Amino acid sequence: MSLSNRDGAIDVALCAGPRLALFPTAGVRRLSKRLAMAGLTVGHYGGPDLRPRGVVRMEQDSLLIVQDVQNRIHRIKTRAVIRVVPRFDLPMPFPGWYSPDLIPESTARRLMAEGSLSWLPSVVILGVSNAAFQLGSDLLEKRFTKRVVLVDPGYGSPLDGAWEVERRRFARNGGRRVTGEPVHLARVERAGGGTDVELKVKDDQGVRVLTCARVISVGPFAERLGFREYPPGSLWYEFENTEIKEFIDDVDHHLLDEERADYLAHTLIRHLGAKPFDLQATRQQSLLRSRNSFGFEFEGKWLSPASLEKVQQFSGTPVIPVEPGKIKASIDCIESIGCRVCERACPAGAIQIKRDGAGGLGEFMSVDACTGCGICLNACPSRVPTMIESAPEDSSYTTMIFSYFGPDSLGVNDRVRLLSRRGDVLATTRIRGRFSDAIEPPLWRVEVPTHLVREVSGIAAIPSAVETTGVHDLYQEIGARVEVRIQGEQRRVRDGQNLSVALYELGMARANDTLMCADGACGLCQVEIDGVRKLACQSTVRQGMSVQFSKLKPPSSDLCPCEEVSVQYVEQWIQQHKPSTLESLIEQTSVMQGRCHGTLCSKNVALCFERMTGKDLDSFAYWMFPWSDWVIQG
Amino acid sequence: MKREVDYVCIGTGVAPLLAAMSLRQRGYRIAVLNPERDFFLEDSEVPLDFLNFENANSDFQRRFENNTxxxxxxxxxxxxxxxxxxxxxxxxxLPPKKGAGFVDESAPWVRGRHRVWLAFEGTEGAERLEHLYLRALDSGWKPQWLEGLALAKRFPGVSLQGIDQRMSGKKWVGFQGPVFGDVDVERFRRGIYHFLREHLGELLIHGAHIHRMSQGEVTFQSQGHQPTTLSVQKKCLFFWTPHLVPWIESYFGPLPIGVAKKQLWEEWDVISREPVHADVVAHFERIRLWSYGEGLPPETGWNRLKIFRRDKSPDILGAQAFQEIKQVLIDFCGWSRFSVRSFKARGLYRWDDTQAHQTTRDGLDRVLIPASDGPLHWIAGNIERSLHVLE
Structure with a gap:
């Protein structure tokens, strides 16, 4: 390998941080646009061909080092650096947390998409964000597992960050939610053979034991600024962003990314002496985020009178009975959120979401303008809209139209359950027909007792007699299975599959495989493939390969697993030495100095420091150079 | 709040702490003010002398005496x-031999390591090396000339696998110099810091924002505290390090010219796949390289190499830097690859004059103490001399 130099200069460098799978993100695109419109030069450094290695402070500005796919080193002089990082998804350490049985959301999504492994009997999700509820709903809707329990760890994290409509979708799919701090994770033998993962959760009433296939951790677990400048005045920013391809995949975070981008752009433009733009529209959008948590109230299975009145008076729901000969959408998305997917999807322009002066929801929809086309039913990511057909005034049944995203194949005359917003079964009924052959997935016409029209939120298939195996193979064999040797044992694995995913499928995954970085940034999952050291997450299975790795360590409870530094040691050290800065702690205790360059522990170390010293580390970002494992070949 | 002190030590790094220790031992009342939030953020101390003989008139004899x-x-x-x-x-x-007495393994260690110089024969580097060897010989260093395999085996981090084949046909030359001392910087400075924090208490201040310095008083405030006024009976001492230059110029005055020249050093922390000889500091071109760790190494040895590389031009992390490091680690040491664990750019001064400068301004005696960065033992020596002159 020969290393040659390319030099450049720019105002603002936007770089992909370690473990960021997709670049540029929505936030990056927005940020670039704002900065460019202010007359600043902006550079993007990330993606598969450009690997930012880190940034070095110089006298007047900073030097960004980037390595390209041809091993040329690019040294970019820049006035400001913005490192884009994914959300930090790991919980505060507790005994057994660092093990292959606790995985972040990105790893879970990857295993769902590429793996063929069991998610039975249930899955536990740690976290209460929108992403946590969405993941739970996806696991249930697509029948990966039969039960999902969402645990609110109560770390003092923000208010219930999930939209009411996402909590509703989760409940409707049968998801359960508990509150409690995780205190222990272990794999235990199951009576009759096999093993399960046991997560112990402590609440006011004692310790609850949850048995599951694995635990998925979905952050954020603390209220943190979306972008942070550290050290103060350095113009080095860390910008937290989600990596989503399509807006529809994660509306909440897409909007949040763009909002953060606007705030960061505004701050940076002022610092760099360019002309700032008007933040008014963004501020209005932000008001929606500071909403109070909203939820329906129930009396038994039924809505309370107050909640029922809210639904009836909401502008997104039609008056019942619906005008003769008409079909109208009913969208009880009462909480003021910034989604607007349905507004964009509606071809008639009937949905026009207007805010009141305080940022709350003013008007939602003009029911008169609704043509009953049904497009909003499949457009809504939270599965909120239904449609109501006209019915004679004294009729005891009303026809409603529902979307259905479950894995069961429904058809005319199939019996289905009518579910409340909380997932309670209110009644069963039959599918009377399909609404419009042109719409996919199909929308189903069902007859609903008229007195339940305001109560029913969705439909569910009646469980079949065939027991689900939980081994969800969305794709039938991708490539043939081939023989490989892992730790001396002969195994059959799919040809061309990612090796980390294969290790999970075989039940041989290690704690080091947990992160499954798209770019190999953490450098933890090292294995020897045919005698050569490689990263499992960057390697694919092929016929005849031999894989060796060092002996599996037991699950760890360390704060810094790479350097084996426990929470207790760090707490004691802080109590004894009373450090004034986090840098002193890092220097003396070797936390964050391990192979992963702080990926596993930097956020939690900062939280621990904050908790012990009372110092505000809201803007802390860890700038060790290089940002991730940098191996230079001969 | 008003307090009376004899000296105020103003600066960052270990220098003001060393001065405070010494003055305190002589019975003076001390306050230490650090404009930065952490004393060691600048990281302006290094464990050893890099023996950067730029000047043809470099005094070898003095360097020898200063570094034993x-x-x-x-x-x-x-x-x-x-x-x-x-x-x-x-x-x-490790463990220490029997009969060696009590050994505090957690204390800072001062250790002696051989210095080994290396160059590739036939290059300009080899020519410079020969001149260096002769000067070392004349100055009584008793250097030992080495070549080929004998030289390679003394080099920290060299892989013995295939060494014969690697060394054949290539001529590496060099010499082994005397045993010079180096120290565990982090342990040393932390130890002093904790001691002073216990004994000075509120008079050891981080993030000090100075409101006023005049008429024998210094008024300052640090975050979360009330303003405090110190009545200075003797002097204010300013410790000159690269980070604080603008700050010192505001409070002391214009800095003397021609005293210091800033040098840029790259500090690399590299992981070795094989244990590294802990008893040698190697010199190759602009690179200084040694096995890194504090205290006594474990039985398997340390596996981290610290590399300092001098940058003459703004070529930091450039192709030249990678080329030289690769030449050492891959071509010479025989590694197939190496992993960069960390990198830092460090600005250190080369001091041509370490004399303290005194002035009186606004009714307050002020002393500027240069040479407050660099090899730790030099800083200590300079502090001691400067304080001696003050008294």
Whole structure:
């Protein structure tokens, strides 16, 4: 390998941080646009061909080092650096947390998409964000597992960050939610053979034991600024962003990314002496985020009178009975959120979401303008809209139209359950027909007792007699299975599959495989493939390969697993030495100095420091150079 | 709040702490003000002399005397509140031999390591090396000329696998110099810091924002505290390090010219796949390289290499830097690859004049003490000389 130099200069460098799978993100695109419109030069450094290695402070500005796919080193002089990082998804350490049985959301999504492994009997999700509820709903809707329990760890994290409509979708799919701090994770033998993962959760009433296939951790677990400048005045920013391809995949975070981008752009433009733009529209959008948590109230299975009145008076729901000969959408998305997917999807322009002066929801929809086309039913990511057909005034049944995203194949005359917003079964009924052959997935016409029209939120298939195996193979064999040797044992694995995913499928995954970085940034999952050291997450299975790795360590409870530094040691050290800065702690205790360059522990170390010293580390970002494992070949 | 003190030590790094220790031992009342939030954020101390002989008139004899292990120990031990362990022979043995007495393994260690110079024959580097060898010989360093395999085996981090084949046909030349001292910087400065924090209490201040310095008083405030006024009976001492230059110019005055020249060093922390000889500091072109760790190495040895590389031009992390490091680690040491664990750019001064400068401004006596960065034992020696002159 020969290393040659390319030099450049720019105002603002936007770089992909370690473990960021997709670049540029929505936030990056927005940020670039704002900065460019202010007359600043902006550079993007990330993606598969450009690997930012880190940034070095110089006298007047900073030097960004980037390595390209041809091993040329690019040294970019820049006035400001913005490192884009994914959300930090790991919980505060507790005994057994660092093990292959606790995985972040990105790893879970990857295993769902590429793996063929069991998610039975249930899955536990740690976290209460929108992403946590969405993941739970996806696991249930697509029948990966039969039960999902969402645990609110109560770390003092923000208010219930999930939209009411996402909590509703989760409940409707049968998801359960508990509150409690995780205190222990272990794999235990199951009576009759096999093993399960046991997560112990402590609440006011004692310790609850949850048995599951694995635990998925979905952050954020603390209220943190979306972008942070550290050290103060350095113009080095860390910008937290989600990596989503399509807006529809994660509306909440897409909007949040763009909002953060606007705030960061505004701050940076002022610092760099360019002309700032008007933040008014963004501020209005932000008001929606500071909403109070909203939820329906129930009396038994039924809505309370107050909640029922809210639904009836909401502008997104039609008056019942619906005008003769008409079909109208009913969208009880009462909480003021910034989604607007349905507004964009509606071809008639009937949905026009207007805010009141305080940022709350003013008007939602003009029911008169609704043509009953049904497009909003499949457009809504939270599965909120239904449609109501006209019915004679004294009729005891009303026809409603529902979307259905479950894995069961429904058809005319199939019996289905009518579910409340909380997932309670209110009644069963039959599918009377399909609404419009042109719409996919199909929308189903069902007859609903008229007195339940305001109560029913969705439909569910009646469980079949065939027991689900939980081994969800969305794709039938991708490539043939081939023989490989892992730790001396002969195994059959799919040809061309990612090796980390294969290790999970075989039940041989290690704690080091947990992160499954798209770019190999953490450098933890090292294995020897045919005698050569490689990263499992960057390697694919092929016929005849031999894989060796060092002996599996037991699950760890360390704060810094790479350097084996426990929470207790760090707490004691802080109590004894009373450090004034986090840098002193890092220097003396070797936390964050391990192979992963702080990926596993930097956020939690900062939280621990904050908790012990009372110092505000809201803007802390860890700038060790290089940002991730940098191996230079001969 | 008003307090009376004799001296105020203003600066960052270990220098103001060393001065405070020494003055305190002489019975003076001290306050230490650090404009930065952490004393060691600048990281302006290094464990050893890089022996960067740029000047043709460099005094070899003086450099030899200043860097012996005895001198390093003598410079540092008066300042340290506890024990400094001394490892005289460059043979690191763990556990210490029986009969060696009590050894505090957690103390800062002052250790002796051979210096080994290396160059590729036929290059300009080899020519410079020969001149260096002759000067070392003339100055009484008793250098030992080495070549080929004998040289390679002395080099920290060299892989013995296939060494014969690697060395054949290539001529590496060099020499082994005397045993010079180096010290565990982090342990040393932290030890002093904790001691002073316990004994000075509120008079050891981080993030000090100075409101006023005049008429024999210094008024300052740090975050979360009330403003405090110190009535200074003797002097204010300013410790000159690269980070604080603008700050010192505001409070002391214009800095003397021609005293210091800033040098840019790259500090690399590289992981070795094989244990590294702990008893040698290697010199290759602009690179200084040694096995890194504090205290005594474990039985398997340390596996981290610290590399300091001098940058003459703004070529930091450039192709030249990678080329030189690759030449050492891959071509010479025989590694197939190496992993960069960390990198830092460090600005250190080369001091041509270490004399303290005094002035009186706004009714307050002020002293500027240069040479407050660099090899730790030099800083200590300079502080001691400067304080001696003050008195």
């Amino acid at each position: 292990i005895e001198r390093v120990y003598r410079n540092l031990s008066p300042f340290f509140p506890g024990a400094l362990e001394l490892l005289k022979t460059p043979q690191f043995v």
